[in-house]
Amino acid sequence: xxxxxxxxxxxxxxxxxxxxxxxxxxxxxxxxxxxxxxxxxxxxxxxxxxxxxxxxxxxxxxxxxxxxxxxxxxxxxxxxxxxxxxxxxxxxxxxxxxxxxxxxxxxxxxxxxxxxxxxxxxxxxxxxxxxxxxxxxxxxxxxxxxxxxxxxxxxxxxxxxxxxxxxxxxxxxxxxxxxxxxxxxxxxxxxxxxxxxxxxxxxxxxxxxxxxxxxxxxxxxxxx
Amino acid sequence: xxxxxxxxxxxxxxxxxxxxxxxxxxxxxxxxxxxxxxxxxxxxxxxxxxxxxxxxxxxxxxxxxxxxxxxxxxxxxxxxxxxxxxxxxxxxxxxxxxxxxxxxxxxxxxxxxxxxxxxxxxxxxxxxxxxxxxxxxxxxxxxxxxxxxxxxxxxxxxxxxxxxxxxxxxxxxxxxxxxxxxxxxxxxxxxxxxxxxxxxxx
Numbered sequence: 001x002x003x004x005x006x007x008x009x010x011x012x013x014x015x016x017x018x019x020x021x022x023x024x025x026x027x028x029x030x031x032x033x034x035x036x037x038x039x040x041x042x043x044x045x046x047x048x049x050x051x052x053x054x055x056x057x058x059x060x061x062x063x064x065x066x067x068x069x070x071x072x073x074x075x076x077x078x079x080x081x082x083x084x085x086x087x088x089x090x091x092x093x094x095x096x097x098x099x100x101x102x103x104x105x106x107x108x109x110x111x112x113x114x115x116x117x118x119x120x121x122x123x124x125x126x127x128x129x130x131x132x133x134x135x136x137x138x139x140x141x142x143x144x145x146x147x148x149x150x151x152x153x154x155x156x157x158x159x160x161x162x163x164x165x166x167x168x169x170x171x172x173x174x175x176x177x178x179x180x181x182x183x184x185x186x187x188x189x190x191x192x193x194x195x196x197x198x199x200x201x202x203x204x205x206x207x208x209x210x211x212x213x214x215x216x217x218x219x220x221x222x223x224x
Numbered sequence: 225x226x227x228x229x230x231x232x233x234x235x236x237x238x239x240x241x242x243x244x245x246x247x248x249x250x251x252x253x254x255x256x257x258x259x260x261x262x263x264x265x266x267x268x269x270x271x272x273x274x275x276x277x278x279x280x281x282x283x284x285x286x287x288x289x290x291x292x293x294x295x296x297x298x299x300x301x302x303x304x305x306x307x308x309x310x311x312x313x314x315x316x317x318x319x320x321x322x323x324x325x326x327x328x329x330x331x332x333x334x335x336x337x338x339x340x341x342x343x344x345x346x347x348x349x350x351x352x353x354x355x356x357x358x359x360x361x362x363x364x365x366x367x368x369x370x371x372x373x374x375x376x377x378x379x380x381x382x383x384x385x386x387x388x389x390x391x392x393x394x395x396x397x398x399x400x401x402x403x404x405x406x407x408x409x410x411x412x413x414x415x416x417x418x419x420x421x422x423x424x425x426x
Binding site for chain 2: 032033034035036037038039040042045046047049050051052053054055056057059062063065066067068072073074081082087089091094095096097098099101104146147148149151158160163164165166167168169170171174175178179180181182183184185186187188189190191193194195196197200202204207210213214215216217218219220221222223224
């Protein structure tokens with residue numbers, strides 16, 4: 001075994017993330033991108049956006065999207081030591097919109113295999129845990145169907161994991177000014193995330209699987 | 225070349241170096257990031273700009289990492305409530321008017337200090353090219369019935385919705401004549417209406 005090379009890999013990784021850390025705190029990318037010193041370094045577990053909607057093609061399908069890693073490129077991969085969780089709780093009081101304190105359904109995706117920079121293909125496992133039952137989907141994060149992504153399907157359940165165009169858009173300078181109390185003029189702005197990519201997890205399932213139609217949805221990354 | 229690029233180049237060069245060793249064994253199952261990061265929650269997300277606008281003006285605030293590490297359905301830190309309330313009051317004054325009623329502002333600060341989540345009603349229609357984000361919250365805060373699914377669809381301008389919500393109050397619409405915005409209305413590539421929805425990488 002080439003011990004020197006394996007000793008260098010953590011150092012290489014540390015240097016690469018240090019590069020991100022040096023740049024991120026100056027100006028946030030917002031939504032939820034690099035929204036703190038720790039997440040600006042731990043990009044693989046830094047959630048950038050969460051989406052929840054019913055499919056425009058089939059309103060009976062619930063779609064959840066969690067994006068991470070604001071500086072993704074074709075070789076980027078998910079962390080093998082993190083769980084990527086969609087957490088869904090019924091809202092029992094429509095006036096307060098407070099979610100249940102105890103009832104929860106989840107979709108948890110985890111990843112294995114692959115290697116930093118040189119082998120982006122990972123094995124994804126997404127566990128759908130509903131009140132009505134549990135389903136597990138396993139697939140590769142690279143396939144011929146996508147430039148840098150892969151998907152799996154079982155019955156009404158589908159999941160995708162891979163690199164996509166970042167759907168977030170904003171004028172960074174104007175957002176920073178607004179954050180400090182200064183309103184922007186009404187002229188066209190400049191998308192500070194133009195050309196950016198993210199790592200995305202997309203899951204889809206029949207909405208009838210959920211215990212309630214009115215739900216609270218959160219995303220969470222947890223290092224194991 | 226600035227320091228960011230220098231460090232990135234050094235990192236990439238060191239990472240690529242082992243590739244040339246023909247006799248090298250396969251990499252271990254353990255990943256590089258295992259060696260650097262600890263355990264537990266790294267990040268949680270629900271409401272757009274919950275941290276970078278609503279909780280702090282700068283991404284260096286110490287409250288951000290702390291808030292990110294919270295359970296999104298059971299936030300226990302006690303310091304956020306006052307900050308959310310103060311920040312909301314600051315945004316509300318940005319246009320020279322006070323639009324948020326006291327009870328609604330308190331309800332929003334309470335919500336963000338206790339949990340961070342999207343609300344979606346899957347029995348209502350999601351306008352894929354329209355405005356759904358925060359509609360349920362805005363309706364609830366102003367005492368009217370909501371009509372959309374809420375949640376959040378990829379192409380909608382959640383930043384403009386957020387700006388109008390914070391500055392002009394929960395009764396303000398993102399599409400009326402006085403609507404504020406950041407002047408950017410679309411991502412690099414629009415999401416499609418078919419799985420996996422988000423556009424291919426750039």
